[in-house]
Amino acid sequence: MSNENPSDLKYTNTHEWVRDNGDGTVTIGITEHAQDLLGDVVFVELPELESSLTAEENCGVIESVKAASDMYAPLEGEVTEVNEELDGEPELINTAPFGEGWIFSMKLKSMADLEELMDADAYEAFCQE
Amino acid sequence: MPDTSQNTTPQRTPLYDKHLESEGKIVDFAGWEMPINYGSQVKEHNQVREDAGMFDVSHMVVLDFHGKDVKRFLQYLLANDVAKLKDSGKALYSGMLNETGGVIDDLIVYYLSDDFYRMVVNAATRVNDLQWINQQAKDFDLEIKERDDLAMIAVQGPNAREKTHSLLTAENATKVSALKPFFGCQVDEIFFARTGYTGEDGYEIMILNDDVADFWDKLLSSGVKPIGLGARDTLRLEAGMNLYGTDMDETISPLSAGMAWTIAWEPSERDFIGRKALETLKSEGIKHKLVGLILEDKGVLRGHQKVVTEFGDGEITSGSFSPTLGLSIALARVPTEAKDKCHVEIRGKHLSAKIVKPQFVRNGKSVL
Incomplete structure (x- = not known):
């Protein structure tokens, strides 16, 4: 199992990663650890564009061959972009969870909320628990 | 059980x-x-x-x-x-x-x-x-x-x-x-x-x-x-x-x-x-039968999802994504009269599915 969680990302305890795009938006995906647990992803129900989400709100579903797994908004904000590529190539979540397998972007209500999330070290420790 | x-x-x-x-x-x-x-x-x-x-x-x-x-x-x-x-x-x-x-x-x-x-x-x-x-x-x-x-x-x-x-x-x-x-x-x-x-x-x-x-x-x-x-x-x-x-x-x-x-x-x-x-x-008279389902909308069929037919409701007994066919399939128990079309309730939505014989693949090939 990979322990290479990028240090420039923030993490949730539901195994999403959050990247600060520096323009008031963040991009969200699931971690290497999460994709490994899920196995082969075959379908992603993406969040609705422009929907307002609260922190930890259920906003989509990732279906692997094995099971359906809920996806959660890491923080409060509005969905600004979703990764349409996942419609045709859901396996990008397995092959590039931190890259092309990104899932959606949000404009956060407050960028300061990012501080509530774990950094890479804390997330790694969390996964070891 | x-x-x-x-x-x-x-x-x-x-x-x-x-x-x-x-x-x-x-x-x-x-x-x-x-x-x-x-x-x-x-x-x-x-x-x-x-x-x-x-x-x-x-x-x-x-x-x-x-x-x-x-x-x-x-x-x-x-x-x-x-x-x-x-x-x-x-x-x-x-x-x-x-x-x-x-x-x-x-x-x-x-x-x-x-x-x-x-x-x-x-x-x-x-x-x-x-x-x-x-x-x-x-x-x-x-x-x-x-x-x-x-x-x-x-x-x-x-x-x-x-x-x-x-x-x-x-x-x-x-x-x-x-x-x-x-x-x-x-x-x-x-x-x-x-x-x-x-x-x-x-x-x-x-x-x-x-x-x-x-x-x-x-x-x-x-x-x-x-x-x-x-x-x-x-x-x-x-x-x-x-x-x-x-x-x-x-x-x-x-x-x-x-x-x-x-x-x-x-x-x-x-x-x-x-x-x-x-x-x-x-x-x-046998009231229920086991059939195959093919999901026509996007999603994945899973066990226990509700199947809605014009002759009454049924239930998926096994469902998954079919790697060979590239879509989702299931076995389901439905009313005996049900045929052709049905809906499956997934997370509150009704998705369209086709009712078929319960066999999808034989010897590497689709038999649909």
């Missing part, structure tokens, strides 16, 4: 270390520590459809029946009729029913000689099955031996037989390759059966616990890849084969579980357990 927690300490098959060597991800299955996959379930699935894969099925239960009453007993115990088995080695699929016509287990029985039959039953139902069988056998002259000295490997796929033959002596390879579908034979210490649970050709191989790891390694080196329980489930689902405890159980009759073909009604004087109940059910 059968008790699936027969043992508090998890059991391991003689191939446990082999699974670890191949980086198998171990999960609990009916009290056994078994590999769910060795990395990618989809790759393993495709490996079986396109080449050859092997499954450790040593947790399954092999029972040998010896004695002069064995045939008469099995004709009483099983809904299918072992009298159909006339050639040595021939196998038969059957349900074992209770008095109310519910399915206690599904199994394969091999006819080896007039006083020797071999049966393979599910691991999850072991305790219940043994109890039931022994109880029914009280008044028959026979001996039941659980062959826990045997492990079992299923080798499946278009190249499975050829790769298996390559490991045998020329003489044995000739014997084994001559097996017709649904036949088995003993070759030295190994029992080969041309059966399986994937919709592909191949063998189920019963071999002594002490010899199985070596045989597994030989199969590995001949290019047969290890396949986990995850792919076993998607393969059998595509093949339209029932999974006990999921697609049927003690409360479901074979008539509502796609198993009507396994009931031998003739000869009418054969009084097998559950016969009266089945006759009553039949005369009252």
Whole structure:
């Protein structure tokens, strides 16, 4: 199992990663650890564009061959972009969870909320628990 | 439902270390520590459809029946009729029913000689099955031996037989390759059966616990890849084969579980357990049937999702994504009149699905 969680990302305890795009938006995906647990992803129900989400709100579903797994908004904000590529190539979540397998972007209500999330070290420790 | 927690300490098959060597991800299955996959379930699935894969099925239960009453007993115990088995080695699929016509287990029985039959039953139902069988056998002259000295490997796929033959002596390879579908034979210490649970050709191989790891390694080196329980489930689902405890159980009759073909009604004087109940059910009219579903919208069908038809509601019994077809398929129990179209309720939405015969893939190809 990979322990290479990028240090420039923030993490949730539901195994999403959050990247600060520096323009008031963040991009969200699931971690290497999460994709490994899920196995082969075959379908992603993406969040609705422009929907307002609260922190930890259920906003989509990732279906692997094995099971359906809920996806959660890491923080409060509005969905600004979703990764349409996942419609045709859901396996990008397995092959590039931190890259092309990104899932959606949000404009956060407050960028300061990012501080509530774990950094890479804390997330790694969390996964070891 | 059968008790699936027969043992508090998890059991391991003689191939446990082999699974670890191949980086198998171990999960609990009916009290056994078994590999769910060795990395990618989809790759393993495709490996079986396109080449050859092997499954450790040593947790399954092999029972040998010896004695002069064995045939008469099995004709009483099983809904299918072992009298159909006339050639040595021939196998038969059957349900074992209770008095109310519910399915206690599904199994394969091999006819080896007039006083020797071999049966393979599910691991999850072991305790219940043994109890039931022994109880029914009280008044028959026979001996039941659980062959826990045997492990079992299923080798499946278009190249499975050829790769298996390559490991045998020329003489044995000739014997084994001559097996017709649904036949088995003993070759030295190994029992080969041309059966399986994937919709592909191949063998189920019963071999002594002490010899199985070596045989597994030989199969590995001949290019047969290890396949986990995850792919076993998607393969059998595509093949339209029932999974006990999921697609049927003690409360479901074979008539509502796609198993009507396994009931031998003739000869009418054969009084097998559950016969009266089945006759009553039949005369009252069968209300539900097991069908195949193909999801037309995007999503994945899963067990217990509600199926909505114009004749009433049904339920998915097994559902998954089909790697071979690239879409989601399921087995579902629906009202008998239902046909063509239905809806499946997934997370509050009604998605469109097509009702088809419960068989999706055979020998690597779609049969839709």
